[in-house]
Amino acid sequence: xxxxxxxxxxxxxxxxxxxxxxxxxxxxxxxxxxxxxxxxxxxxxxxxxxxxxxxxxxxxxxxxxxxxxxxxxxxxxxxxxxxxxxxxxxxxxxxxxxxxxxxxxxxxxxxxxxxxxxxxxxxxxxxxxxxxxxxxxxxxxxxxxxxxxxxxxxxxxxxxxxxxxxxxxxxxxxxxxxxxxxxxxxxxxxxxxxxxxxxxxxxxxxxxxxxxxxxxxxxxxxxxxxxxxxxxxxxxxxxxxxxxxxxxxxxxxxxxxxxxxxxx
Numbered sequence: 001x002x003x004x005x006x007x008x009x010x011x012x013x014x015x016x017x018x019x020x021x022x023x024x025x026x027x028x029x030x031x032x033x034x035x036x037x038x039x040x041x042x043x044x045x046x047x048x049x050x051x052x053x054x055x056x057x058x059x060x061x062x063x064x065x066x067x068x069x070x071x072x073x074x075x076x077x078x079x080x081x082x083x084x085x086x087x088x089x090x091x092x093x094x095x096x097x098x099x100x101x102x103x104x105x106x107x108x109x110x111x112x113x114x115x116x117x118x119x120x121x122x123x124x125x126x127x128x129x130x131x132x133x134x135x136x137x138x139x140x141x142x143x144x145x146x147x148x149x150x151x152x153x154x155x156x157x158x159x160x161x162x163x164x165x166x167x168x169x170x171x172x173x174x175x176x177x178x179x180x181x182x183x184x185x186x187x188x189x190x191x192x193x194x195x196x197x198x199x200x201x202x203x204x205x206x207x208x209x210x211x212x213x214x215x216x217x218x219x220x221x222x223x224x225x226x227x228x229x230x231x232x233x234x235x236x237x238x239x240x241x242x243x244x245x246x247x248x249x250x251x252x253x254x255x256x257x258x259x260x261x262x263x264x
Contacts, residue, residue: 004104004114005165005232006039006133008157010149012120014139015170017045018202020117021076022211022222026229028080029213033112036076037083037103039129040119041095047084050076051209058086062103063095069103077214081111097128104132113232122156130157135165137193140184142172147187154188166193168228173198194228196221218244 007016007023017040024036038046038059047053052074061067062083069083076082083103085095104114118129130136136157138150154164169184169192181192199221205212213222223245230237237245 002108002111002114004108004116004132004134006116006118006129006136007139008118008126008130008136008153009120009139009146010122010151010153011146012043014120014141014146015196016040016120016139017049017117018206018212019137019139019168019170019196019225020046020115021049022213022225023229023232024080024082024115025077025211026213026226027113027115027233028076029078030229030233030235032233033081033110034115035073035081035083035107035111035113036115036117038085038117039097039100039125040117041085041097041125042119044085044087046082046117048087049206049209050082050084050211052076052082052084053087055084058084059103060086060095063097063099065096065099066094069106073107077211083107097125100128101132122152127156127160130162131160133162135163137165138167138188138190139170140167140188141170142184147184151188154190164190166191168193169195171198172196193231194224196224196228 007020009016020036024034027034038044055074057067057071059072062069062072072083074082116129119126138153140146140150157164167188167190172195185192197220199219201216201219202212202221205215208215212219213225216222226241
């Protein structure tokens, strides 16, 4: 049975595309037939961060009725299937987001997991991905504006009959940030299902057109994404995971605490 996750946030810049590309790649690594689809048609970045920005057919053409969805599927890291949106405003203008459900119908039997990278904000283009998802995962930064905007997205999801699985706390950069998990859960009314530290390796990987789980697998961010993917896939860490995750056993929170509070 296929499960559809929509990765959403209330504002741009929280790291939705980073989450989508890394979770999708790792779920494929864990032998789940995984598709990732960029529904942020106006500000598409998924293809860009995976080096697929120059592909001849994108979701724009599919949603404009000019191409079949199978012509817009490309292989990504670990065999994840990627359906990118195009970068042109002309293609965006012709695309009809209401066709997204038809696209899903065509591929749903071919995957175990479909992850949709939704546009930020509350508008028609953003509502469709929320409505078609089995579960929505919120991407939240540890600041009040991001949390409040995510709460609005959660309320909208529930208003249209959707379900929010939980939130991923992204770009955790200090001891104080790391300790806000319970507070954020209380404010959002959902569980924090994963925490990803601020990590310069994410930017380096993006510049190299690769997910951090591929380019820098022993980085703290990569290890966080691997754990979230295992939890979603319902699998145990394998020997390769264990080898990677024993590198630098001391966690980012402990290192920060030691740097900020010497002698503690």
